[in-house]
Amino acid sequence: MSVYSMTGYASGQNGPAGTPPETDPRPLAAGRLGVEIRSVNSRFLDLTFKLPEDLRPYEPVLREMLTGRLKRGKVELRAAVESTAQGGVAEPSTRLLQRLNGVQDGIRAWLPSARELSVADVLRIAAGDSTSAGDWGSIVADVTRKALDGLVEAREREGARLAAMLKDHLGQLRKLTTQAVPLVPQLVEQQRTRFLERWQDAMGLTGGTLPEAAQDRALNEATAFAIRIDVAEELTRLGSHLDEIERLLKKGGEIGKRLDFLIQELHREANTLGSKSAALEMTRIGVDMKVLIEQMREQVQNIE
Template sequence: MVRSMTAFARQNADTEQGRFTWEIRSVNSRYLELHFRLPDDFRDLEPFLRDTLKKRLNRGKIEVFLRFHAANAAQGLSVNAALVEALNQAADQVHAVIGPGNALDALRILEWPGVLEGAAIDTKALQASALAAFEAALSELITAREREGESLAALIQQRCEECQALSIRADSLMPEAIAAQREHLQKKLDELLENPDTERLEQEIVLLAQKADIAEETDRLRTHIDEVQAILSRDEPIGRRLDFMMQELNREANTLSSKAIRTDLTRIAVDLKVLIEQMREQVQNIE
């Protein structure tokens, strides 16, 4: 299964204690990079989240966001009356020393640690709900990566077929190209030499034909293309393998271009390099 490294997933989960919203964003990267933004109450989940992602993903820059909105947060607050009374008595003692005019106001009292008390929270149940929602978000992300991966594989497959057709076309042009080159050289030598050495001429033409022969390059091109198509069918991370094959394809296309002895062969080499570059760009997004 071909997977893209580019995807996005969002999952909401409502519980009695509040609402979770998970967002997972994935973009291409040479390695697996994990980044988390979690509320303070859920930071201890990070090691588990990290292990889960490492087991199910292989490459990509992954950003994980969690937002939690507590249900009826304001209704769950209560005032620690005993602490407020103690603070007030302490303030009276201070006033007796420094004089009036520095009384504590209500807001400053509420800001004092421990004055406001929240309703008791079942942390274990809350974290279990959060993890269940995360699993759903991760499954959605993987499905999106696979869906886009299928599209990338189809594009690469199409360009492989076009490269195959171009390599066959190049092979079919070679006999005519060699014959034309032979005729061209013969005319040049006939003009320069009154009595040309036909044996030596034949040897030079054979050497030229060998140098201009592209059969080896086109054979390797087709072999590499077959390997790319085989890699696309593997059920494993294939991005790095495909990236290497793009380098090899480009190497053969460059050699073919350097050997081209006619403009139509040069155009084929250029078209091949364009197709290979298009595949290479797509491969950068594959896991």
């Protein structure tokens, strides 16, 4: 399954792009319908609709379509109708004119004083007839589906790019972990030796010798200090988190929230690594890790 970003944009319209209204094979109402969908990152699925009044009745249908395909993100759907009649005037069909003529004859048979329909009356009726709800039903669904397909494809492409960047960062973090692992026993032994030497120097300054009990205490103190600076456990947990992130990226789907949690755990381990560091090289590794993890955090925040 693919990794999806929450960032994307797509649009759609009824009829092939660039098709003149009079040659468009699709049944048009009073204009050409255009739909734009854009999305950015969000903790939840937040939908906003900006529709003309004629399309307001279709908002529940559009909402159902979006929730069926998208799981997270701040999504805005904007629809607009562009008039296809010259000068914005809807031309009445022959069938409509015949129907109006028949209706007018029937009314005047009962109401001889009723006035005849004017051209303005006919055009107004034609405009209302062409924008009736029945004309827009399938068009709204089809155009929105076209735009939604484009949005999902755009989010998938962006998600693939983010996944590739995360995998590259995982590789760099693994290299840093590999560099840190052999430093751990060296640092522990180095600190124990240094602690004991300082204890012996202190005893030498007093002119005394180092009793066996004092030497044991020095070793215990050195061991306790070495335990406090031992980062082997942090490196093990960090490697485990890297394995889990890699597994999730291969799995795909709705992994954004899980990745965000794991990034927090990585940051915690890197912070502990830095605070326990007793050598300049280990400090450098910890800083490099935190820089990479922060970059990963920014990328993960855009993953669905």
